[in-house]
Amino acid sequence: MDELGNASAPKTEVLASHCRDFMIAIKEIQTMLREEIRSTCEYRPFEKCDYNSRISNEICCKKLEHIIEQLDAMQQNIDQCSNSI
Amino acid sequence: MEVERNKRMRIDVDKLPMKRLLAIDEIGNEQFPPEKSNEEQRLSAIHRIDFSLVVEKEKEKEKEEKDKELSKSKDGQQQQQPWQGLMENLRQAQHELSVILDLISTVEANDSVAVALMQRPKPLPNEALADFAVSAATKVQRLRHLGRYFKQCSKTMEQQVSKEARFYGSLIRLQQNWKVKRQRMGISEGFTFDLFDSRSLSGADSTVLTRPSPMSTIIIDQDAFGMLAIQLPQKSCRTLCLKFLGDDSSTCRIKNNTSEKNASSSGSDIAQPPSVKEILSDEDVSGCIGTTHSILRDIHRSLFEEKVFEMVNREAFNNQSSQGINVTGMRQDFLQLVIGQDSSLCLSLVLSEPEGEYKENGKDGSYNEDSSESGSSSALAPILLPTDDKNPTRSFSKLALSSKLVLSLQIYLLSIFHQETLSRAKEGHSSCGSLLAHFCMSVAHRVFSNKVLSILENLVSRVSYIELVSHPTWHSRTSSWSLRLKVPEASSVFDGGYQKQTKRSQFLTKVVIKDGQISLRGQSSATIVASFAGDATEPHSINTYTCDLEDLPMLILHQVASQVIQWLHEEALVVGMKTSRDLLCLNVDLEQGDTLSLMARVDPDDASACISWALAIPAVTDDAVNFSFYQTDSDNPGLKFLGSLSLESLYSALMDLANFCGNGAVC
Numbered sequence: 001m002d003e004l005g006n007a008s009a010p011k012t013e014v015l016a017s018h019c020r021d022f023m024i025a026i027k028e029i030q031t032m033l034r035e036e037i038r039s040t041c042e043y044r045p046f047e048k049c050d051y052n053s054r055i056s057n058e059i060c061c062k063k064l065e066h067i068i069e070q071l072d073a074m075q076q077n078i079d080q081c082s083n084s085i
Numbered sequence: 086m087e088v089e090r091n092k093r094m095r096i097d098v099d100k101l102p103m104k105r106l107l108a109i110d111e112i113g114n115e116q117f118p119p120e121k122s123n124e125e126q127r128l129s130a131i132h133r134i135d136f137s138l139v140v141e142k143e144k145e146k147e148k149e150e151k152d153k154e155l156s157k158s159k160d161g162q163q164q165q166q167p168w169q170g171l172m173e174n175l176r177q178a179q180h181e182l183s184v185i186l187d188l189i190s191t192v193e194a195n196d197s198v199a200v201a202l203m204q205r206p207k208p209l210p211n212e213a214l215a216d217f218a219v220s221a222a223t224k225v226q227r228l229r230h231l232g233r234y235f236k237q238c239s240k241t242m243e244q245q246v247s248k249e250a251r252f253y254g255s256l257i258r259l260q261q262n263w264k265v266k267r268q269r270m271g272i273s274e275g276f277t278f279d280l281f282d283s284r285s286l287s288g289a290d291s292t293v294l295t296r297p298s299p300m301s302t303i304i305i306d307q308d309a310f311g312m313l314a315i316q317l318p319q320k321s322c323r324t325l326c327l328k329f330l331g332d333d334s335s336t337c338r339i340k341n342n343t344s345e346k347n348a349s350s351s352g353s354d355i356a357q358p359p360s361v362k363e364i365l366s367d368e369d370v371s372g373c374i375g376t377t378h379s380i381l382r383d384i385h386r387s388l389f390e391e392k393v394f395e396m397v398n399r400e401a402f403n404n405q406s407s408q409g410i411n412v413t414g415m416r417q418d419f420l421q422l423v424i425g426q427d428s429s430l431c432l433s434l435v436l437s438e439p440e441g442e443y444k445e446n447g448k449d450g451s452y453n454e455d456s457s458e459s460g461s462s463s464a465l466a467p468i469l470l471p472t473d474d475k476n477p478t479r480s481f482s483k484l485a486l487s488s489k490l491v492l493s494l495q496i497y498l499l500s501i502f503h504q505e506t507l508s509r510a511k512e513g514h515s516s517c518g519s520l521l522a523h524f525c526m527s528v529a530h531r532v533f534s535n536k537v538l539s540i541l542e543n544l545v546s547r548v549s550y551i552e553l554v555s556h557p558t559w560h561s562r563t564s565s566w567s568l569r570l571k572v573p574e575a576s577s578v579f580d581g582g583y584q585k586q587t588k589r590s591q592f593l594t595k596v597v598i599k600d601g602q603i604s605l606r607g608q609s610s611a612t613i614v615a616s617f618a619g620d621a622t623e624p625h626s627i628n629t630y631t632c633d634l635e636d637l638p639m640l641i642l643h644q645v646a647s648q649v650i651q652w653l654h655e656e657a658l659v660v661g662m663k664t665s666r667d668l669l670c671l672n673v674d675l676e677q678g679d680t681l682s683l684m685a686r687v688d689p690d691d692a693s694a695c696i697s698w699a700l701a702i703p704a705v706t707d708d709a710v711n712f713s714f715y716q717t718d719s720d721n722p723g724l725k726f727l728g729s730l731s732l733e734s735l736y737s738a739l740m741d742l743a744n745f746c747g748n749g750a751v752c
Contacts, residue, residue: 037253037267051280051282051385052503052506052507052510054262055386055389055503056503056507058382058385058389059496062496062499063496063500066492
C-alpha cells in the first residue's frame with residue numbers, strides 16, 4: 001500500500017500484482033459459489049426423496065387436529081356439566 | 086478573383102477541399118494520397134503555416150519601439166525604474182498576444198502560415214511552485230474521484246452480495262425439505278421445485294403411467310430485493326372432499342395455512358412499505374421462507390389428494406361389479422357411490438379457496454346439492470337417517486357427529502391409500518383386495534353403528550341403572566359397547582358356616598357390531614359358586630344372539646330385565662327364600678303354598694319407563710299383605726302394577742317379602 005502512495009508513480013508491476021491478486025480472489029469465490037449451487041440441486045437425488053414420509057406426516061397432522069378438536073369439545077362439555085352442577 | 090473597378094480587391098477562396106494527386110497511370114487511373122484523419126489534417130495545416138513574415142514584421146516593430154523607449158527611458162529613467170520591469174513584461178505579453186491573434190486570424194482565413202520559432206519565456210520561481218501546486222491538486226482530485234468510484238463499486242457489490250445471499254440462503258433452507266432442480270434453458274437459467282414423487286409409483290404396477298402433473302414443477306423467481314418467490318398457479322390447488330348426499334354442511338374445512346399470510350409470495354405482492362426496502366431483516370427472510378414452505382406443503386398435499394382420487398376412480402371403474410362397489414355417478418372430478426341401502430357418498434375434488442365459492446364441476450339438477458355455498462357458511466342440514474324420526478331432539482347431536490364423521494372418513498381414505506402407496510413402493514406389490522370396497526364397507530359400518538349408538542344412548546338415558554361403556558376395537562368395521570347394570574351393594578350376609586365368594590356387582594351386556602351385523606352377548610351366569618354344593622343356582626350360559634336394528638331395543642331390555650331378575654333371585658337365595666325364576670319372572674313361594682310373582686315388563690317405546698314391574702298376588706285375603714300404596718289393575722284383580730322401580734326399592738321390596746315368607750329367613 002505504501003508503494004502505491006509513492007510520490008512518483010508506483011511501479012506497474014506492483015499495481016499489476018495487486019490487480020492480479022484481486023482477480024484471483026474473485027475467481028476463487030466464483031468457483032466456490034458455483035460448486036455450492038450445483039450441490040444444492042444434487043443433494044436430493046432420487047433415492048433420498050422423502051416425500052412419502054412427508055405425506056405420512058401430513059396425514060398424522062390431520063388426525064391429530066381432528067382428535068384435538070374432539071377433545072376440546074369433550075372438555076367444553078365437561079366444563080358445561082360441571083358449571084351447571 | 087474579381088477585380089472591381091474601384092480597385093478594391095476581393096478574394097473569394099474556394100472552400101472545397103482539394104485533393105492533390107499523387108500519381109496518374111497510363112490508363113488514366115488516378116492515385117490519391119491516403120486519407121488523413123481530421124487531427125492529422127489539422128496538424129499538417131498548422132505545420133504549413135508560415136510565420137516568417139509576421140515575425141519579421143514584429144521584429145521591425147520591436148526595434149522601432151526599443152529605439153523609442155531608449156530615447157524615452159533616457160529621459161525619465163530614474164522616475165520610471167520601479168515600473169519599468171512590469172511595463173516591459175506587459176509589452177512583451179502584448180506582443181505575444183498580438184502575434185497569436187494574427188496567427189489565428191490568418192488560419193481562419195485559410196491561408197497557410199509557417200511557424201518559424203516559438204520561444205517559451207523563462208518561468209519565474211513562483212510559477213514553478215504554482216505549476217506544482219496545480220499538478221498536486223489535480224492529482225488529489227483524481228485520487229478522490231477514484232476513491233469515490235471504488236466506494237461506489239464496493240457498495241453495489243455489497244448490495245449485490247447480500248441480495249444473492251438472501252436468495253441462495255432461502256434456496257438452501259428450502260432445499261432441505263424439497264427437491265430443487267436446475268434448468269439451463271438456453272440463455273435463461275432457473276431453479277425449480279420438483280414436487281413429483283416418482284418413488285411412490287415404482288414397483289410392479291408399471292402399467293400405471295402417471296405423468297407428473299403440471300403443478301408439480303414450480304418455478305422459482307427472485308424479486309427485486311433478492312427474496313425468493315415462487316410462481317403460484319392460481320386457482321388450481323384442489324383437495325379431496327367427502328360428502329353424504331343431501332348433506333349441505335361444508336365438511337371440507339380446508340385448513341389453508343397460507344390463508345392469513347399473503348398467499349402469493351411472488352414479489353409483486355410483498356406488502357412492504359417502500360421506505361424499508363433496503364433494510365430487509367432476517368425475520369423478513371424467514372417469514373418469506375415460511376410462507377413459501379407453507380405454499381409448497383399445500384401444493385404437495387393437493388397433489389397427493391388428486392392422486393388418491395385418481396386411484397379411487399380407477400378402482401371404481403375396474404372392479405365395480407365384482408367387489409361390491411356400487412357406483413351411481415361418475416364425472417370429471419366427481420364420484421358417487423351407494424353406501425348400504427339408503428345413503429350415498431359423494432367424492433369430489435374441489436378447489437381449495439378459503440373464501441371463494443366451491444367450484445365443483447357437474448352441478449346437476451338430479452342431485453340436490455347446494456354446492457355453491459361458500460366454504461365458510463355453517464348451514465347444517467339434517468341427515469336422512471331412519472332413527473331420526475323417533476328422536477327429534479337428538480338430531481342436533483347427529484349433526485355434530487356427521488361433520489366429524491365425514492372428516493374422519495376423509496382422513497381414513499387418505500390414510501389407507503397412502504399405506505397402499507407405501508407398500509407398493511417398498512415391496513412392489515399392492516395389498517390384496519380392493520381398498521375402495523373396504524372403505525365403502527367401513528363407511529356403511531360407521532353409519533350403521535351411529536344408528537345403533539343412538540339407540541343405546543336412548544335406552545340408557547331412560548333406564549337409570551344402566552351405564553353405557555364403549556370399547557375401542559381399532560378396526561374400522563367393528564364397534565363394540567357394553568351395557569353395565571350396576572347392582573347396589575347389599576349388606577353382606579354371612580349365613581351359617583360358609584362365606585360367600587366375591588359377589589357380582591355388575592352384569593354386562595356386550596353389543597358387538599361387525600359390518601352391519603349386531604351380536605348381543607348377555608352375561609347371566611352367576612359367579613357365586615357356593616362350595617356347599619346344594620341345590621344352588623344352575624349355571625346359566627352366556628346368551629349370544631344376533632338381531633336386527635329394530636329388535637335391538639327390545640332384546641336389550643329383555644336382557645337387562647332378566648339380569649335384574651337373576652340378581653333378585655340370587656339375593657333371595659342368600660336370605661333363604663324359596664324362589665324360582667323364569668325368564669322375566671321371579672316366583673316367591675309363600676308359606677301358605679301360594680306363589681307370589683314379581684314380573685318385569687319391557688316396553689321400548691315407553692318414553693319414561695322402559696322396564697316396569699308388576700306383582701301377581703294370589704287370592705287376596707283381608708289380613709294378607711297390605712300393599713296399600715300400590716295401585717290395582719281393574720282388569721286383573723290379582724295383578725298390581727308397580728311402575729318403574731329403582732334397584733334399591735326392588736331390593737327392599739324383596740326383603741319385605743322375605744319377612745312375610747317366614748321361611749327362617751334371616752334379615
